[in-house]
Amino acid sequence: MTPLSYHHLFEPGTDAKAPPLLLLHGTGGDEHDLLPLGRALSPGSALLSPRGNVSERGAPRFFARLGEGRFDPAEVTQRTHELADFIAAAAARYGLDRHQLIAVGFSNGANIAATLLQLRPETLAGAVLLRAMVVLDQPAPAGSLTGKRVLLASGTHDPIVPNDHPPRLATLLRAGGATVTLQSSAAGHGLAASDIAAAKKFLT
Ligand code: MLT
Numbered sequence: 001m002t003p004l005s006y007h008h009l010f011e012p013g014t015d016a017k018a019p020p021l022l023l024l025h026g027t028g029g030d031e032h033d034l035l036p037l038g039r040a041l042s043p044g045s046a047l048l049s050p051r052g053n054v055s056e057r058g059a060p061r062f063f064a065r066l067g068e069g070r071f072d073p074a075e076v077t078q079r080t081h082e083l084a085d086f087i088a089a090a091a092a093r094y095g096l097d098r099h100q101l102i103a104v105g106f107s108n109g110a111n112i113a114a115t116l117l118q119l120r121p122e123t124l125a126g127a128v129l130l131r132a133m134v135v136l137d138q139p140a141p142a143g144s145l146t147g148k149r150v151l152l153a154s155g156t157h158d159p160i161v162p163n164d165h166p167p168r169l170a171t172l173l174r175a176g177g178a179t180v181t182l183q184s185s186a187a188g189h190g191l192a193a194s195d196i197a198a199a200k201k202f203l204t
Contacts, residue, residue, distance in 0.1 A: 006050035006086045007031060010094050015044025019100045019125065019203065022087065023049040024109025026131075028059035038104060040196065041128075042203045048090055048101075052108065054079065062112035063135075068160065071135050076115055083112060084120035102203065103127040107160070107189065111135045117173055121145050126178075128199045131158060131189050133165040140176025150180045151202040153195045155187035 009031045013020060021042060023034035031051040038047045052060040063079035066072060091098045103124050105113035110132035116123050118140045126149040150173055154166040170180040181202065185194040 008050040011047040013046030018045040020046040022103040024105035026107030080115040084123045106130045133161045145176030145178035153183040
């Protein structure tokens, strides 16, 4: 069997009605990080959790960073396609229905989930974006995200994500037809109980 292109963990689902989740960690995390969150948010879901294949001085990420909030759009695009191709291969390997697959991403993982929606919309049915920012400032093509649901959860005093980014990202995704819910917590870049509650509600 050809090895899949990302280090990853796969946990089979135990509840056929629970959507499979794609777990995407933040900078310096790995494939283990979000498993407890995934289990808590949607018990019984199958969990696919890749490790970012870019290293920032040893910290795994899903695409490179030139500085805080500064990215190379060509590199982000290339990494987004790599991840989308991995997801397609992993879905075939593990028998996952991509029409049901929901990304749960935190920080850098939320950012690549957003670029997946912008560039490879067929990859996901929706996404929970925890502390996402605008990375690719381009609207999703009209109609490409019709029927897909997105929760964009931000923190009012996040030192990394500027306050105008969540509404701007919502506009870019709504251009493709996504139904986007903006949730704001009195929190920083780290997650708060209100984020978890909103994500859980969104997934059920
Ligand atoms: C990013 O680089 O994707 C964002 O700055 C979030 C982060 O990883 O801190």
